[in-house]
Amino acid sequence: MxxxxxxxxxxxxxxxxxxxxxxxxxxxxxxxxxxxxxxxxxxxxxxxxxxxxxxxxxxxxxxxxxxxxxxxxxxxxxxxxxxxxxxxxxxxxxxxxxxxxxxxxxxxxxxxxxxxxxxxxxxxxxxxxxxxxxxxxxxxxxxxxxxxxxxxxxxxxxxxxxxxxxxxxxxxxxxxxxxxxxxxxxxxxxxxxxxxxxxxxxxxxxxxxxxxxxxxxxxxFDEPAHEAPLPRLLDGMHIAVARDAAFAFIYPANVQLLEALGARVTYFSPLADEPVPVDASALYLPGGYPELHAPTLAANARSAASVRAHAAADKTIVAECGGLLYLLDSVTDTQGVTTPMLGLLPGHAAMQTRFTALGMQQIDDSVHGTMTGHTFHYSRVSTPLAPVRHATRAQSDAPGEAVYRQGSIVATYMHGYWPSNPAFAAALFHGRAF
Missing domain, CATH: 3.40.50.300 (P-loop containing nucleotide triphosphate hydrolases)
Known part of the structure; x- marks a missing residue:
């Protein structure tokens, strides 16, 4: 030991x-x-x-x-x-x-x-x-x-x-x-x-x-019993991940899981107006602070066009929290300034001056079981989209964050801890969850 x-x-x-x-x-x-x-x-x-x-x-x-x-x-x-x-x-x-x-x-x-x-x-x-x-x-x-x-x-x-x-x-x-x-x-x-x-x-x-x-x-430290290697459920996939000061809330364990499942992971920066790689099979937009960089994101046409082209090609987009905000029509900061976003999901986000949600949550897609995670954010979203699922809170069955699906996009405020259910994570990026 x-x-x-x-x-x-x-x-x-x-x-x-x-x-x-x-x-x-x-x-x-x-x-x-x-x-x-x-x-x-x-x-x-x-x-x-x-x-x-x-x-x-x-x-x-x-x-x-x-x-x-x-x-x-x-x-x-x-x-x-x-x-x-x-x-x-x-x-x-x-x-x-x-x-x-x-x-x-x-x-x-x-x-x-x-x-x-x-x-x-x-x-x-x-x-x-x-x-x-x-x-x-x-x-x-x-x-x-x-x-x-x-x-x-x-x-x-x-x-x-x-x-x-x-x-x-x-x-x-x-x-x-x-x-x-x-x-x-x-x-x-x-x-x-x-x-x-x-x-x-x-x-x-x-x-x-x-x-x-x-x-x-x-x-x-005791070692758990040996486990079989993970199946290569994402073999051959190229997953592009937005990573910069606006999109930085990324669990290293999540990326390690994608790679263990066989995916090739690369990064691009919307803040630097970098495009999504054209050969990317799927796109991950993590949480972060898009609201602090909204004018720059709105002005960066090359990056925005590449995300829209990815969606138009019916390729998977997984968006969490700040990534969800980036996909909406617009976001309004605490000073009342509204900035247009990508417009790939109908709706609007408004920043608040205090937490609007905080705590552990989990989500179930009926086929692959439960994935754990959490939520913490200062914004509220208004959207005509009907949720395909709600997360539940860790200590009760009370409804948690909504999960939205439109076309190849799955978006939610909840930050998933993907190693808690590798099959669920793989289904997300194959577009087969929910």
Missing amino acids: PACPALFISAPASGQGKTTITAALARHHRRMGRNVRVFKTGPDFLDPMILARASGSSVLSLDLWMVGERACRALLAEAARDADLILIEGVMGLFDGTPSSADLAAKFNVPVAAVISAKAMAQTFGAVAFGLARFRPDVPFHGVFANRVGSARHAQMLEESLPTDLKMLGYLSSTDAIELPDRHLGLLQAEEIGDLDARLDRAADALASTALAQLPPVVT
Whole structure:
């Protein structure tokens, strides 16, 4: 059974600095010459971009519901065979959600380090750490990191507040030179932060000057029983994927699955006015921020014409969230400015100032079974199209996101985690789902 030092970085809530600490640890150990593998808990596209830059390797998702226990076990065992260190960033607070980060850490016996923002806090730091460490005895607790610390004296006060059996693993000061910038939906994309590597290096330097030097405990990961290779259900297909700052919400595991099923995957950029390859069998328009780049997308006639030609040739288009918006007649931003989009699906999207949907969902096409995934968006769509299906929510049978089908186009707000049902994913790109 493979074994590797491993640490689960969680927190009492969102916004405490989990990604900053995880990225700093990854960059530090990578600079020490170690092979660092980082995972992100739950559905997330933005944090993994930062963590991939910090660690130098692709960041995959772990989630007991969306990914599944067996697949999580296999991913961790595979990483442990080659890595010198495994880091897992949690989601929200340690005990938030069903299943929670705590459930994942307990399932695989990965020691937890809690990141606690110490801004405007002194001895209460110890009480918060005590509560996190003692709330569930089955969760292995390793220690705490303090974030947004005001001074060395402040750090000393925080450490002195801890029970004697809880370790201060390190701390970061509060500085704009380290903090990662954000906006609606989460952090800025890695490619949009011009000084990201400098920020990661500064964070790694700062953490290394205060952190305990040793690696976290070694964890042994059980391997699931051997599974037969995936059938080559997409053999011979060429799938074009839109990928740029407007279309960036792509699970690496989804692309890996397409390739494992036999597809050739290439990328093009609508923002750069690049066309869909004429020999592409299918097109994937992922989520992202088309609303932030709407004028550019509307002006890029070559890319738009190629997507329309692809649809006119009755070739498959799979669109998720931002990809759905790109296919509509128009999108209106929060300032009331309306911009025309491709007009391949009738309807209009309007951006809102807060989340309109958030959470785990799953979808069933009756023939191929269930695919898990999630939704998170700030827009609302009005369309005369009748949904061919609705997703359902993870914790209830309440209707979730609508799935629309028109001609060769399948579009929905839901982001599918395709490895949860490879046959379903293959059917989507063959145009046989729903």
